[in-house]
Amino acid sequence: MNVIGLISGTSVDGIDAVLVNISGTTDDLVVDLIAANTYPYPAELRSQILAVCNGAALSMVELAELDDAIATVFAQAALAVQSGLGQNQQPAVLIGSHGQTVYHRPPQPIHPSPNSPFPASRFPFSLGYSLQLGRGALIAHLTGITTISNFRAADIAVGGHGAPLVPPVDVCLLRHPQYDRCVQNIGGIGNVTYLPAKANPTRNLALDKRHSGQSHSGIVGWDTGPGNALLDLAVQRLSGGQQSFDHNGAWAAQGSPCLELVHQWLQQEYFQQRPPKSTGRELFGPNYLDRCLQDTARYGLGDADVLATLTELTAASIAHSYRSFLPHLPDQVLVCGGGSRNQYLKQRLQANLNPATVYTTDEMGLNADYKEAIAFAVLAYWRMNQIPGNLPEVTGASQAVLLGEIHLVV
Ligand SMILES: Nc1ncnc2c1ncn2[C@@H]1O[C@H](COP(=O)(O)OP(=O)(O)OP(=O)(O)O)[C@@H](O)[C@H]1O
Ligand SMILES: CC(=O)N[C@H]1[C@@H]2OC[C@@H](O2)[C@@H](O)[C@@H]1O[C@H](C)C(=O)O
Numbered sequence: 001m002n003v004i005g006l007i008s009g010t011s012v013d014g015i016d017a018v019l020v021n022i023s024g025t026t027d028d029l030v031v032d033l034i035a036a037n038t039y040p041y042p043a044e045l046r047s048q049i050l051a052v053c054n055g056a057a058l059s060m061v062e063l064a065e066l067d068d069a070i071a072t073v074f075a076q077a078a079l080a081v082q083s084g085l086g087q088n089q090q091p092a093v094l095i096g097s098h099g100q101t102v103y104h105r106p107p108q109p110i111h112p113s114p115n116s117p118f119p120a121s122r123f124p125f126s127l128g129y130s131l132q133l134g135r136g137a138l139i140a141h142l143t144g145i146t147t148i149s150n151f152r153a154a155d156i157a158v159g160g161h162g163a164p165l166v167p168p169v170d171v172c173l174l175r176h177p178q179y180d181r182c183v184q185n186i187g188g189i190g191n192v193t194y195l196p197a198k199a200n201p202t203r204n205l206a207l208d209k210r211h212s213g214q215s216h217s218g219i220v221g222w223d224t225g226p227g228n229a230l231l232d233l234a235v236q237r238l239s240g241g242q243q244s245f246d247h248n249g250a251w252a253a254q255g256s257p258c259l260e261l262v263h264q265w266l267q268q269e270y271f272q273q274r275p276p277k278s279t280g281r282e283l284f285g286p287n288y289l290d291r292c293l294q295d296t297a298r299y300g301l302g303d304a305d306v307l308a309t310l311t312e313l314t315a316a317s318i319a320h321s322y323r324s325f326l327p328h329l330p331d332q333v334l335v336c337g338g339g340s341r342n343q344y345l346k347q348r349l350q351a352n353l354n355p356a357t358v359y360t361t362d363e364m365g366l367n368a369d370y371k372e373a374i375a376f377a378v379l380a381y382w383r384m385n386q387i388p389g390n391l392p393e394v395t396g397a398s399q400a401v402l403l404g405e406i407h408l409v410v
Helices: 043-053 060-081 136-143 153-157 167-174 229-238 259-265 286-298 303-325 343-353 371-384
Strands: 002-008 014-023 030-040 094-105 129-133 146-149 181-186 189-195 220-226 332-336 357-360 405-407
Touching: 002 060, 002 371, 014 060, 014 371, 030 060, 030 371, 043 060, 043 094, 060 094, 060 129, 060 136, 094 136, 094 371, 129 153, 136 146, 136 405, 146 371, 167 181, 167 189, 167 371, 181 303, 189 303, 220 229, 220 303, 229 286, 229 303, 259 286, 259 303, 286 303, 303 343, 332 343, 343 357
Parallel strands: 002 094, 094 146, 181 332, 332 357
Antiparallel strands: 002 014, 014 030, 094 129, 146 405, 181 189, 189 220
């Protein structure tokens, strides 16, 4: 079946769109990439989204308009990605659209009031909340293709974080017979999937002691913290808006990281918190960067040193979380997302993760730039085949559930 996957991530740089052919279900899942492209947001729409992500207030009218403006560009991306198909290629019969996250709040532990009608054992937390704009009904109407959207809501309703959702797809496409692997996405935020080798699951039995979730398979995952979000914001500030990101890490590579500062930052709550855990720009956004820059100023760091230190925070927080929450370091780390193109970050990751070897998912045959869009095509395909899409051991949900709402074409 040909399926389109659409996502714009926390970097808010544009819509990643793929057309894939999918067959099989889980263990026998096969995904062939037919076409892929990124369609940048119109500048004004992007600034509006970033303002909302940074907490700008919106009226209901503005919210409705923003939702449909995003749905419209998502629908355009879907049509565009399959516009140049050869004669022997079939158009998509299904779209999986993640939409644009504008707000994400993980579930919070609470102390229920004595008058609560719910027993504390049943409801020991307030549910998370995650809002993705770009409503699926409009995408289905504009494209004429059945669309699945709002993937995170069902997992959150059963107590999960609703994120990360890509790990079950990593399990099907990247698990190795002999090597323990981590698949590390480095987008705006970083997230990992740990894939113990199929051959030696018993090596991973120690996992439950470190990880507060239950994982019989040994497969776990979580958001590691900042990916490129802080770096991008810092580059924009330090270049006076001339540059939007540190191309290949060239600027940071001219400086040296302040390891003492990185060590202090790693003591912060998010890095110490056990999985399941998820985060977003609400935490690792402009205010967080302000605090980092106050610290770097105290240490008298120059611009290149500031960027090297923020790059080190991304690399070191990833390595710190593996050492804290996995039974042992993996044999291989497969990076994907835009951060996998930052050569300096990749070097620092390798230095922090020795003796594990760092690769990109491209080297394993899975496109590093479009893996998330591919995953949402697969999640939509699973939804249509009644296959639950969440991994409770990753999201913290109380059960596996079907993910996504189906919007048929009327
Ligand atoms: N050549 C490059 N050199 C350095 N950094 C790069 C390069 N290409 C992309 N990036 C970084 O990758 C970022 C975009 O990554 P990506 O598209 O994976 O993020 P995202 O999908 O929006 O985020 P998330 O996975 O958190 O939702 C850019 O903002 C930039 O920081
Ligand atoms: C709420 C939200 O959009 N979370 C994103 C974000 O970007 C990376 C990381 O944080 C991950 O948890 C998730 O995205 C990917 C696609 C996921 O669900 O696996």
